Amino acid sequence: MVKLSDYEPIVGPQVMEELKLLSKNLAGKKVIHVNSTSVGGGVAEILDRMVPLMNELGLETRWEVIKGGEAFYAVTKKIHNALHGAPQGLEESEYEIFLDVQEENLKAMRFDGDVIFIHDPQPVGLVKARKSLGNRWIWRCHVDVSSPHPGVWNFLKAYVEQYDKSVFSAPLFSQKLSIPQALICPSIDPLSEKNREMSGEEIDGIMSRLKIPLDKPLVTQVSRFDRLKDPVGVIRAFKQARKYREARLLLVGGTADDDPEGAQVLLETRQAAGNDPDVLILSLPPTSHLEINAIQRVSTVILQKSLKEGFGLTITEALWKGKPVIAGAVGGIPLQIAHKYSGILTHSVEGTAYWLKQLLQDPSYATKLGENGREHVRQNFLLTRHIRDYLLLFLSLDYPGQSAVAL
Numbered sequence: 001m002v003k004l005s006d007y008e009p010i011v012g013p014q015v016m017e018e019l020k021l022l023s024k025n026l027a028g029k030k031v032i033h034v035n036s037t038s039v040g041g042g043v044a045e046i047l048d049r050m051v052p053l054m055n056e057l058g059l060e061t062r063w064e065v066i067k068g069g070e071a072f073y074a075v076t077k078k079i080h081n082a083l084h085g086a087p088q089g090l091e092e093s094e095y096e097i098f099l100d101v102q103e104e105n106l107k108a109m110r111f112d113g114d115v116i117f118i119h120d121p122q123p124v125g126l127v128k129a130r131k132s133l134g135n136r137w138i139w140r141c142h143v144d145v146s147s148p149h150p151g152v153w154n155f156l157k158a159y160v161e162q163y164d165k166s167v168f169s170a171p172l173f174s175q176k177l178s179i180p181q182a183l184i185c186p187s188i189d190p191l192s193e194k195n196r197e198m199s200g201e202e203i204d205g206i207m208s209r210l211k212i213p214l215d216k217p218l219v220t221q222v223s224r225f226d227r228l229k230d231p232v233g234v235i236r237a238f239k240q241a242r243k244y245r246e247a248r249l250l251l252v253g254g255t256a257d258d259d260p261e262g263a264q265v266l267l268e269t270r271q272a273a274g275n276d277p278d279v280l281i282l283s284l285p286p287t288s289h290l291e292i293n294a295i296q297r298v299s300t301v302i303l304q305k306s307l308k309e310g311f312g313l314t315i316t317e318a319l320w321k322g323k324p325v326i327a328g329a330v331g332g333i334p335l336q337i338a339h340k341y342s343g344i345l346t347h348s349v350e351g352t353a354y355w356l357k358q359l360l361q362d363p364s365y366a367t368k369l370g371e372n373g374r375e376h377v378r379q380n381f382l383l384t385r386h387i388r389d390y391l392l393l394f395l396s397l398d399y400p401g402q403s404a405v406a407l
Helices: 004-011 013-024 042-056 070-083 092-108 124-133 150-160 200-210 231-241 262-273 289-298 313-320 349-361 363-380 383-397
Strands: 030-035 060-065 115-119 136-140 165-168 181-183 218-222 248-253 279-283 301-304 325-328 344-346
Touching (some): 004 013, 004 383, 013 383, 042 060, 042 383, 070 150, 092 124, 115 124, 124 136, 124 150, 181 383, 200 289, 231 248, 231 262, 231 349, 262 279, 289 313, 301 313, 301 349, 313 325, 313 363, 344 349, 349 363
Parallel strands (some): 030 060, 030 115, 115 136, 136 165, 218 248, 218 301, 248 279, 301 325, 325 344
């Protein structure tokens, strides 16, 4: 099992001392994280690594997952799309499905922590329990709600404003609220299966098992099969760039438990690829962390052509491995990529194709982008920084209205 001390060679002793100081002032606190799925997606990956480390720091921390059926997850997918600006709202019957699941989980769950940390819209209604308990509640929004569907956002806002504090990943993601807001970027764990160093033998074995040929430069996009990740646009951009430099495209991902559209998008992607032998599509289980790690390490260029994005942890992962990344200039991606310094930002299929051609033809420039990107992640987007920010957030709950706290 990974321990906090294992991170010191990566982040340095000063970071570790800071974590110990903060946690000392929170000793004995009970924290309960709640989200909608235990596997698939960045939230589950973060909590899987963060919860044990918070316990090691002395906070009694547990992770709960709400329960809901297919109808509920179909509704929450529509909510997700609406928060990203899709014009379609919800029917009255869909709101009722959403609220019924909140009530069912309120009856089944225990909220006996000092801090109840609710992640994203799916369990937002659980805050109904707050009034009778007298503890502190935080709502963490991992998606971009800068231009949401008004009706859907107003429905959620009525619940969000019952919390003690809200958390967003960046200023541009948020909305005006009557409660305090904190801005905390997500992170990756450099010691997880998806990000740890791998031997050449390990990587070769995985490539052989997955039948991924490496006789040409490999261009890869890693993401769940979601229209907002634009896998069809990736295929179009690749085919344009391939006219100038031979390469192979790999679209690799899967679906999460709370995303009922994934199978349909995967089918659309396969149809767009057709019988092209240089376009490979690989659907992996959400637990395929070592496989993703190996694929990213053998890739020549990583794409993330998102049309909308929360933060984009697959970009963080690729940058940490020193890979040149071309990504859509949306959501939290510009926080990670300084254009032409730590990666490339694009706005269209044509722009993506242009920069893909450039990086395939100029390996030295691609290498420099990857080096700069890795150092940017080291300084800003590793799990230890994320835990520090959450510890500061918990401390702030006991000092409302104060801009500085003496420890």
